[in-house]
Amino acid sequence: MILTPFGRTIRKIRVDLEMTLIDHAKRANLSPYVLTDTERGQRKMEDHVIHSMLGALPCSPEDNRRLRLMALEETGYVLLKVPTANDAAKQTAAELSRTFEYLTDEKYAQLNSALMS
Numbered sequence: 001m002i003l004t005p006f007g008r009t010i011r012k013i014r015v016d017l018e019m020t021l022i023d024h025a026k027r028a029n030l031s032p033y034v035l036t037d038t039e040r041g042q043r044k045m046e047d048h049v050i051h052s053m054l055g056a057l058p059c060s061p062e063d064n065r066r067l068r069l070m071a072l073e074e075t076g077y078v079l080l081k082v083p084t085a086n087d088a089a090k091q092t093a094a095e096l097s098r099t100f101e102y103l104t105d106e107k108y109a110q111l112n113s114a115l116m117s
Contacts, residue, residue: 006071007039013057027056045075 003011014024025032030052037043038053050071054064080097082090103111 002041003039004041004074006045006067006074007041009067009070010053010057011039013059017057019057024053024056028052029056041074045071 014021019027021032021035025035028035030049034043034049035053038045038049043049050068054067059067080093082093085093
């Protein structure tokens with residue numbers, strides 16, 4: 001059975017706690033199949049599933065944050081918080097997220113240069 005890094009970490013925490021898959025599923029209010037498929041990377045990692053899986057484990061806030069970032073990394077998403085940014089900054093972040101995967105190498109280099117200056 002092949003597990004994703006996130007799945008391997010979640011499973012290790014559960015085993016270390018001597019918690020069964022069924023116990024974890026009940027605590028997370030999720031199906032055991034959802035947990036298993038998520039651990040294996042066979043299911044799209046939805047935010048509410050990640051939140052429920054982590055909420056059912058007694059993790060420190062730092063571990064919870066680390067695991068959430070690990071899950072996001074596996075999905076290819078990046079978490080960008082802009083609650084205090086002005087409207088222009090929020091609009092720029094939204095536009096970047098919509099077009100990022102379509103940028104050419106030249107545009108990546110220009111963007112990187114602008115951000116690093």
